[in-house]
Amino acid sequence: MATLEVHFSPLPAHVRTARLIATALARRSGIDEETVDEVRLAVGEACLRAVELHQQHCPDVPVSVTMSDDDGHFEVRVRDCAPPDSEVAGDSLGIAAADQEAVLNALADTALSPAATPPASATPASATPASVAPSSAGPLPDDPRVAVESAREWLPPGVGLAVISGLVDEVDVESTAYGATVRMRWLANGIGGGMGGGVGGGDEH
Amino acid sequence: MDLSLSTRPEGDRTVVVVGGEIDVYTAPKLREQLVELVSNGNYHLVVDMEGVDFLDSTGLGVLVGGLKRVRAHDGSLRLVCTQERILKIFRITGLTKVFPIHSSVEEAAAATD
Numbered sequence: 001m002a003t004l005e006v007h008f009s010p011l012p013a014h015v016r017t018a019r020l021i022a023t024a025l026a027r028r029s030g031i032d033e034e035t036v037d038e039v040r041l042a043v044g045e046a047c048l049r050a051v052e053l054h055q056q057h058c059p060d061v062p063v064s065v066t067m068s069d070d071d072g073h074f075e076v077r078v079r080d081c082a083p084p085d086s087e088v089a090g091d092s093l094g095i096a097a098a099d100q101e102a103v104l105n106a107l108a109d110t111a112l113s114p115a116a117t118p119p120a121s122a123t124p125a126s127a128t129p130a131s132v133a134p135s136s137a138g139p140l141p142d143d144p145r146v147a148v149e150s151a152r153e154w155l156p157p158g159v160g161l162a163v164i165s166g167l168v169d170e171v172d173v174e175s176t177a178y179g180a181t182v183r184m185r186w187l188a189n190g191i192g193g194g195m196g197g198g199v200g201g202g203d204e205h
Numbered sequence: 206m207d208l209s210l211s212t213r214p215e216g217d218r219t220v221v222v223v224g225g226e227i228d229v230y231t232a233p234k235l236r237e238q239l240v241e242l243v244s245n246g247n248y249h250l251v252v253d254m255e256g257v258d259f260l261d262s263t264g265l266g267v268l269v270g271g272l273k274r275v276r277a278h279d280g281s282l283r284l285v286c287t288q289e290r291i292l293k294i295f296r297i298t299g300l301t302k303v304f305p306i307h308s309s310v311e312e313a314a315a316a317t318d
Binding site: 034110162 | 229230266272273290300
């Protein structure tokens with residue numbers, strides 16, 4: 001088994017880095033190109049969710065991502081530090097399929113509704129302060145936290161997890177008092193020789 | 206890969222050509238561009254995503270925001286995308302029902318509701 005662990009400050013730029021690493025390792029694990037695209041998107045969404053939670057609850061604590069391949073599987077675990085009752089963490093992947101559907105319906109409704117104001121958040125404790133309104137057409141502030149929130153202005157909470165569960169067959173969320181871990185697993189055929197190296201590792205990119 | 210953005214008129218539409226990655230890091234730039242276009246009276250937008258390499262939920266949020274803005278002026282926002290990996294996220298999130306998605310800029314520019 002080979003493992004790689006990354007800790008990064010909760011900043012949008014690092015989500016991309018984490019995504020790139022996951023993509024490279026997934027290829028090395030012998031995952032086909034179409035599934036590598038799913039790994040890229042799912043890991044990006046999981047990291048993005050963690051970054052948002054950390055920015056709200058623990059901006060000084062790095063987000064942890066552990067990637068490993070073992071027994072023909074490529075596994076990525078993204079750990080956050082958010083308390084279990086926090087609004088985004090609350091809609092864990094333990095949520096029933098009906099809930100995911102509700103999130104996605106909320107997204108579609110938001111997009112289709114004639115109102116020109118941002119939707120009321122699907123949870124009472126909205127992550128987005130009222131000050132970050134779409135009418136604020138001015139230049140974006142440098143504060144990366146505000147950048148994240150303003151970019152996500154129209155999204156109901158939980159869209160990231162809904163995307164992940166739509167992409168990944170094997171996914172679960174383990175919540176503890178100190179945060180949650182999103183665990184995603186893909187079948188790897190091992191032709192690349194695995195993350196650990198080996199002959200002809202298919203890591204060209 | 207970073208985000209690239211350019212705009213050009215096409216009949217009564219404004220085409221926004223987007224390339225690279227639309228993610229949490231770059232989405233604010235796209236948002237800014239869409240806000241500026243709408244502020245300047247461009248209410249019929251065609252977003253050409255054929256050069257987009259990656260799109261996450263933040264990018265979706267910005268596109269939804271753009272749609273809301275043009276609709277407030279009875280405008281339209283159409284997407285041009287034939288890439289399966291990008292279309293997938295629209296399908297998963299149910300947004301294929303929300304955005305008109307076309308296979309070419311010409312088709313999108315000629316489309317009426």
